[in-house]
Amino acid sequence: MSAINLHGTAIVVGDRGVLVTGRSGAGKTTLALALADHFSRRGLFSRLVADDQLFVAAHAGRVVCTAPASIAGLVEVPGIGPHPLSSVTAAVIDLCICLVMPDAMRRFQEDAVETIAGCAVPALCLAERNVTAAVPAVAAKLGLAPFGPK
Numbered sequence: 001m002s003a004i005n006l007h008g009t010a011i012v013v014g015d016r017g018v019l020v021t022g023r024s025g026a027g028k029t030t031l032a033l034a035l036a037d038h039f040s041r042r043g044l045f046s047r048l049v050a051d052d053q054l055f056v057a058a059h060a061g062r063v064v065c066t067a068p069a070s071i072a073g074l075v076e077v078p079g080i081g082p083h084p085l086s087s088v089t090a091a092v093i094d095l096c097i098c099l100v101m102p103d104a105m106r107r108f109q110e111d112a113v114e115t116i117a118g119c120a121v122p123a124l125c126l127a128e129r130n131v132t133a134a135v136p137a138v139a140a141k142l143g144l145a146p147f148g149p150k
Contacts, residue, residue, distance in 0.1 A: 003055035003066070004117055009075075010049035010065040010091055013146075015144055017049070017091030019056075019065060019121070022099030026128035028052075029076055031099070034131045035138055042145050050089040051075040056093075058117040063093040090138045095141060096121045099128040 009032040018035065020028040029051055036046040050067030051074065054086040057064055066089060067073070074082040095099045096114040114123035124141050126134045139149040 003057040003118045005068075006065075006116070009051045010093065011036050012047050012049060012091045013022055013142065014044040014046075014086055014144065016095065017065065017093040018095050018138065018142075019054070019063075019093045019116070020097045020099065022128055025136065026099040027131065028099060029131070030078060031097070031126075031131055031134055033075065034135055037142050038135050038139075039144065044144070046123075047074055048073075048085050049091045050087075050136070055118045059092075060085060061119060063116045063119045063121055064090055065093055066090045074136045080121050093121055095138070096125055097134070097138060098122040098125045100125050102130070105122040 009028040010017060010128060011017045011032045013035060020032050022028050041044040049065050053071060054065045072080055072110060073084055073086040073087045077083045087110055098114060105125050109125060111122040113120045126137055
């Protein structure tokens with residue numbers, strides 16, 4: 001299957017790929033930066049894959065994200081603009097975080113799935129622009145410290 005251009009941000013945390021989607025201004029980049037910082041301070045490998053635009057494609061039933069060459073290794077820092085950041089070239093996505101308006105988020109969510117490039121990806125809907133609540137929710141969903149192995 002050929003790659004699809006998707007509006008989102010992706011990072012790698014340890015051996016897991018995380019895709020963050022949502023409308024413009026929802027806080028995708030801010031959350032991705034906060035997650036990378038949070039987990040790297042706990043000793044996990046954390047790197048940007050791509051910010052704002054991604055190429056997504058199905059490979060062996062899994063979603064793989066890559067950065068368009070024009071923005072590879074750049075992250076849009078709110079209020080400043082594009083800035084270089086350590087990155088990796090691709091990641092298999094294990095979790096899709098869907099940033100939604102706070103009133104659209106259910107307090108307790110059943111196991112949700114988002115279909116991306118024809119593949120089912122575990123999903124978690126979180127309130128946009130709420131990093132404080134999102135970071136522990138993502139850690140819990142991925143089974144990472146303090147909710148899983150350190």
